Amino acid sequence: MSAPYRLVIDVWSDVMCPWCAIGYGQLSKALAELDGEIEAEVRWRPFELNPDMPVTGEEQGAHLARKYRRSPEETEAVRGQMKAIADSAGVSLAFEGDGDAPPAMMWNTFAAHCLLVWALEAYGPAKQTELKLALFRAHFNQRRRIGARDVLLDVAEEVGLDRAGALAALSDPAIGARVRAEEKQAWDMNISGVPAMVVQGKFLIPGAQAPETYVTALRRVVERGL
DSSP, X not given: OOOOEEEEEEEEEOTTOHXXXXXXXXXXXXXXXXXXXXXXXXXXXXXXXXXXXXXXXXXXXXXXXXXXXXXXXXXXXXXXXXXXXXXXXXXXXXXXXXXXXXXXXXXXXXXXXXXXXXXHHHHOHHHHHHHHHHHHIIIIISOOOTTSHHHHHHHHHHTTOOHHHHHXXXXXXXXXXXXXXXXHHXXXXXXXXXXXXXXXXXXXXXXXXXXXXXHHHHXXXXXXXX
């Protein structure tokens, strides 16, 4: 039996993006189906949905109403549709803490992206993915203030990353410059929404697709020898 074909998948994503969490859940299902046939190294790239978000953040419902001109009823309908798709992907977007859920908020994510860029450089793709998933959980399931430096350092430490190294990364202008360069790279590739998965640096799969769509797309990449 031949060895699995190895692919590199760069995922442009934001920590605030529920569809990014869903997309990764669907991709994981696809890769499980392709086990033994295709192996993928997943690397997370930065994309800020709200680069001008103030440090104080914004309540999620108010943000969606302002940005997309949705009524509360329209917002609730979209959330219902999203929950159904998330459930099918094995992804929870619900608050999982004790007591009443705190308000769902939107935060500035530039610092989170700096942390992820550093994690990839210092620890490699697998550990970066572990951090990314922990940030998703912290935001969606735990309702933590992801825009706050101390929270980011706590999450990094919780997945086994060096806290002092993470703190240094958040203050390193070279790390910030790499985040900006990778964000520009996304725009240069006409990526205007996330998730956006780029396979082997060449083949773009936009949006959160169904597992079977990822299976077909990844097999097509292999067939073309990209």
